Amino acid sequence: MPGKQPNLFAFNDVDALAPALRSYLITCQNAGLTRHEAFKVAVSGGSLPKTLAKALLADPKSAEDTIKFDKWEIFFADERAVPLDHEDSNYGLLKKELLDKIPAELGQPTIHPIDTQYLDDTQELADQYEKLLVNSFAKGDSVKLPIFDLLLLGSGPDGHTCSLFPGHPLLRETDAWVAPIEDSPKPPPRRITLTLPVVTHAVKVAFVATGGGKKEIMKEIFEQGNGLPCALVNEATGERCSWFVDNAAVEGVSFPRRGFL
């Protein structure tokens, strides 16, 4: 692994995890604001938005403990090729769990959903999302990869992250920033996803994984790796990567935990 190993932060439960995640997000936010007066974050769907909402919608404990939502630019780490109000939409999920609940006085983030006029053609859907990233990140022709301030990811019980699935040829993609997938083993099959080089190029990467249903795959990710997508992210990002988990998700996993300060 480059540099040090990923940080594994384990908590008793989601209620204990959420304040630590909030504090981590504020640190990433403030670093982004210092760098370019915005916080550019890509988020996943699945179980993440609920935990994210718990972290972000909590009452601030001090003046420093402030989420500057109006400075947040939220992108999607992966998205399903469905309308934004469809029950499978990652945007729809984030809206329901978080966006609709942000009090107006806290300011509102800028959201970058997929362009649903291209739903019938996943290659075009991916290309259009890549263009959006080019316009949001590129400062000239020299930009080879977008640099997100943070990628907020989940881990499926098969070790997938974004819509990058174990053993799938998409894991070898080196050119595209955003790629289509038509054969996702987890429904719905038609999706787009950030590619591995984009994910691993982010300033920071954070996974959130909770519940005993994840413990077998967490063991494999942290003990063997086995080329699982989550393990590939760990290997490529090292200490830039942090895992926020509950104890149930890492029961029996031999990997050093770090204390969250």
Ligand SMILES: O=C1O[C@H](COP(=O)(O)O)[C@@H](O)[C@H](O)[C@H]1O
């Ligand atoms: O299909 C997806 O699954 C993963 C993992 O979801 P989880 O419910 O096991 O946390 C998610 O990160 C991804 O964004 C989503 O499209």
